[in-house]
Amino acid sequence: MSGAHIHLVLPDATERAACFRALADGRHIVRSFASGADWLDAGAADDCAVLLFHWDQPGAVDGGAMLAAIAQSPDMACFVAASRLSVSESRSILRGGANDLLPAPLDPRLVRSVIGDAWTAWERQRALYADRRAAEARLAALTPRERDILDAIAAGLGNKAIARRLDVSPRTVEVHRANIMRRSGAASVAELLRLRFTVEFARGPSANPVHFGA
Template sequence: MARFKCEKAIRYGAIADAFALSRAAGVGQRGDVTGPCGHIHLILPDPVERAACFRVLTAGPARVVRSFASADDWFAAGDDDSCAVLLLRWEQPGAVSGAALLAHAAARDGIAAFVAAERLSIAESRAILLSGARDLLPAPLDPRLVRRTIDGALADHAAWQVACERQRAAAARLAALTPRERDILEGIAAGLGNKAIAQRLDLSPRTVEVHRANIMRRAGAGHVAELLHLRFVAEQARVAPGNRVRFGA
């Protein structure tokens, strides 16, 4: 048994110092506490695997990494609001299963969930991906693959945050429009001229011209192309990065 543990530690590049290893694998252990892209949460029952992934993810750019021994511990911590990337083992000890954990993560905007599992059938893999997993990773986990995969997920998350902020800013600029001005904006977006919009809304062309000028002023748009771009961005759904249906990164 001792030989097996030693070989396993070497395989994952674990630190020989037992204190350092247990500290890195500790439940709720944090990495650096700065970084704008959200937290990384590891829910990995195996302490050696958890320590190896924790270590490789906290090396380099400042980021928050939290590790947990089970889904039960993760729910008990109540820190899912900060989570941007979740890496979990499909086989979970305790009352909360991997399926229940994935369902919870999939219901939250902005959480990219990665599932590590062994010996899954094609049907099981497909079901996990359709349940909301961003990707499947082969287990036992290779820390280098974990690092590459999560780095990509964090980059996607940062881009998603920027897109959300642009959407909010565009929506705020158009929020001051009156219902009539919104009707006219829809006509402009449909490619209609002032006369066609006037006929559609039973207005005079001059009234449409006045409303159109007010729309440009309220939206802070310098030209029609900018106005239409604002409308497009404001109406975009703020959808978190989607699944990549593939095995491995």
């Protein structure tokens, strides 16, 4: 994603202006569009972090087409405004990728609250992603054997236990540990483990063999 903008795709000019004013507080870049067609024609999905659009769109690009477009941007938070939907329609929209439904006509105060929370969550996720990328870069130089030893350290094993597991001498483990610290740039074992867990937790719990509190 090349930018971090909030986008409003609301056909009603008065509603669009009111929501724009509610969100344009200087913290965010807010862009507004009169239709889904305008939004797609502008290629705006590339710089959109949070999207709010009305389900009933004028022209050829309807709400379903908007959902199909955001499916290509899984990091985007999406909210759909609608005045009258059946339970099955609501379920379909949420399953299609929308984070939530907002009642129309839109209350600018509700929009500011919901979109503000979504923006905060997006920023938090972006920070976690940056941390993971930085941790991956610092661990990228480790050899396969050093990664095995790092996994063993993360599992709570000491040098002797690691040596038995890998069928090497404790002295060899010590040398590998020193190399791991040097290659990763970690100043302590705690920092090294933070790097390792940052990478593993970002991949999901199934990828992390260490379970706390079990």
